[in-house]
Amino acid sequence: MTTATQRETRGFQAEVKQLLRLMIHSLYSNREIFLRELISNASDACDKLRFRALAEPAWLPAGEQLAIDVDFDPTARTVTIADNGIGLSREEAVEHLGTIAKSGTAEFLSQLTGDQQKDAQLIGQFGVGFYSSFIVADRVEVYSRKAGLDAAHGVRWESDGSGQFTVESVELPSRGTRIVLHLKEDAKEFADAWRLRGLVRRYSDHIAFPVRMPTEGKATAERETVNNAQALWTRAKSTLSDEDYVEFYKHVSHDFGAPLAWSHNRVEGKREYTTLLYVPGRAPFDLWNREAPRGLKLYVKRVFILDDAEQFLPLYLRFVKGVVDSSDLPLNVSRELLQEDPEIEAMRSGIARRVLDLLTKLAKDEPEKYASFWKEFGQVLKEGVAEDATNRERIARLLRFATTHADREAQDQSLEHYVARMRPGQKHVYYVVADTWNSARQSPHLERLRQKGVEALLLHDRVDEWMMSYLGEFEGRSFRDVSRGDLDLGDLVSPEEKAAETQNDEAAAALCGRLREALSGRVESVRVTQRLAESPACLVRSENDYGLQMRKLLEAAGQALPSARPTLEINPAHPLVKKLEQLPDGEQFRDLAGLLHDEATLAEGGQLADPAGFVRRLNRLLLAGA
Ligand code: ADP
Ligand code: MG
Numbered sequence: 156m157t158t159a160t161q162r163e164t165r166g167f168q169a170e171v172k173q174l175l176r177l178m179i180h181s182l183y184s185n186r187e188i189f190l191r192e193l194i195s196n197a198s199d200a201c202d203k204l205r206f207r208a209l210a211e212p213a214w215l216p217a218g219e220q221l222a223i224d225v226d227f228d229p230t231a232r233t234v235t236i237a238d239n240g241i242g243l244s245r246e247e248a249v250e251h252l253g254t255i256a257k258s259g260t261a262e263f264l265s266q267l268t269g270d271q272q273k274d275a276q277l278i279g280q281f282g283v284g285f286y287s288s289f290i291v292a293d294r295v296e297v298y299s300r301k302a303g304l305d306a307a308h309g310v311r312w313e314s315d316g317s318g319q320f321t322v323e324s325v326e327l328p329s330r331g332t333r334i335v336l337h338l339k340e341d342a343k344e345f346a347d348a349w350r351l352r353g354l355v356r357r358y359s360d361h362i363a364f365p366v367r368m369p370t371e372g373k374a375t376a377e378r379e380t381v382n383n384a385q386a387l388w389t390r391a392k393s394t395l396s397d398e399d400y401v402e403f404y405k406h407v408s409h410d411f412g413a414p415l416a417w418s419h420n421r422v423e424g425k426r427e428y429t430t431l432l433y434v435p436g437r438a439p440f441d442l443w444n445r446e447a448p449r450g451l452k453l454y455v456k457r458v459f460i461l462d463d464a465e466q467f468l469p470l471y472l473r474f475v476k477g478v479v480d481s482s483d484l485p486l487n488v489s490r491e492l493l494q495e496d497p498e499i500e501a502m503r504s505g506i507a508r509r510v511l512d513l514l515t516k517l518a519k520d521e522p523e524k525y526a527s528f529w530k531e532f533g534q535v536l537k538e539g540v541a542e543d544a545t546n547r548e549r550i551a552r553l554l555r556f557a558t559t560h561a562d563r564e565a566q567d568q569s570l571e572h573y574v575a576r577m578r579p580g581q582k583h584v585y586y587v588v589a590d591t592w593n594s595a596r597q598s599p600h601l602e603r604l605r606q607k608g609v610e611a612l613l614l615h616d617r618v619d620e621w622m623m624s625y626l627g628e629f630e631g632r633s634f635r636d637v638s639r640g641d642l643d644l645g646d647l648v649s650p651e652e653k654a655a656e657t658q659n660d661e662a663a664a665a666l667c668g669r670l671r672e673a674l675s676g677r678v679e680s681v682r683v684t685q686r687l688a689e690s691p692a693c694l695v696r697s698e699n700d701y702g703l704q705m706r707k708l709l710e711a712a713g714q715a716l717p718s719a720r721p722t723l724e725i726n727p728a729h730p731l732v733k734k735l736e737q738l739p740d741g742e743q744f745r746d747l748a749g750l751l752h753d754e755a756t757l758a759e760g761g762q763l764a765d766p767a768g769f770v771r772r773l774n775r776l777l778l779a780g781a
Pocket of ligand 2: 192196
């Protein structure tokens, strides 16, 4: 006996053990999905074989049909799923059936709570695949022979799902994979023709290969096809139900939950192709992992070519799942060729348009679903503002914000809503950026706007400041960060108010000069504010300077930033500022000036450069006042 034929016992990867334990408990009420998962894998294996046979014609002799057979034996309490697809070598069986390939799995599992319902959702979104067999079976045997290997190189894999599996080399007469499930006592209902046919029709109708079962009422080995067995996207839309689309989504996405929306299109013209694009219901656990696979499943004339063909989607639409089937790409197309083909770019922008149309329609017709989309994927879509200049306007319409109008943390207001509520005389769309929603809405920079009943967007996502720098304008209105440059209230301020302000300005000019001197090195300049109503002072940056959020981002990325000094704006109507005006130059004036500056820094969520100095100043002032 050679080492290869020896039986060997191996342990599952730690994560598999954990997943198996959790899955068996939390998916118990959904256990029929095992069949869908195994047929889905069998279909993938047939797809892979057909693709590999393009280069190795001997692997799929002409006339041989690829198919999936489902059998059962109520006496032995087994269900068997067999395919004549690509098969597994011994090494592959060890690797693919003993580990979880997805990176970040350990972290994902650590999020599970022990609460069955919540965990079922989480696990579902992770995709349970082959391991779902163990929900219904207490012993699973896999017999497989890889395409291109001879009969002696079959493999038998077996496990009871409790932590270990065994593999041994066996002789197998034909190519492909046969999975035998030894059903648990309480799952014996599945060894039944009626039950299995129902499940195949319900969950696997869309599978492009025939799923065959023994013909009913006949003792012969005759079989009949139970499913539709036609690539779903090639079927006419009118023949497809929502359930068909949903089940197909689960197959292509390896997601367990339902999609939020889909768009099925045939494009004719210079390039002919069909797309079926899905927006998932929930963000995958690895949405923020930049290495996570993404993209569409690529078919050429119905032949599967590639998983995760990322060339067909811009990065900011990486959450989209689905298929693209081209009529005129060569069958031997590779990732490299896709990268070089200028036509692919045209397809990509066509597909991006479809997705944006789909989202626009969703936002219009089903706002609740759109709200749920926004919660899951809004942060990713925001990247599109920077990434996709051509569609910036369409993306801008899809953005949702928290604003001072609604005064709730939920991001549910569109720019169209905002513009419709603009005050007479208002020229700009105002916004404030902070670390949290709460500090955004409390920002002193908003005081005057609030007093005038003018709405502002409250931004606090990490990417917001960066995104706003690309947004420029919306329907001819430019955006204004309320903490930068000139607020430009325009006609929102009456001529009388303006006149009074000019007077104030003149009266306070001397104080501004004295403060500039007292705070020299800390501020760029000191001037009378247009923004404040209640606070004594605030800090303002220039239009071109990085804001607080960008500074934090860049500093975290290790970039040294030029220390830009802000301008201090004072509110002459505030008693503290009035008091300052009365004080002669000297220590108390300098202390109060310093305190004003420190307060302004804290109020906008900044950090004091000299906290100890702040404490000393504050104490001196407290004592002087006592
Ligand atoms: P996924 O389908 O998401 O990759 P699964 O857990 O369903 O995850 O399957 C794990 C892997 O096992 C597959 O990626 C494939 O490599 C292998 N596999 C499972 N079933 C088969 C099969 N019938 N034929 C060939 N390989 C299979
Ligand atoms: Mg699978």
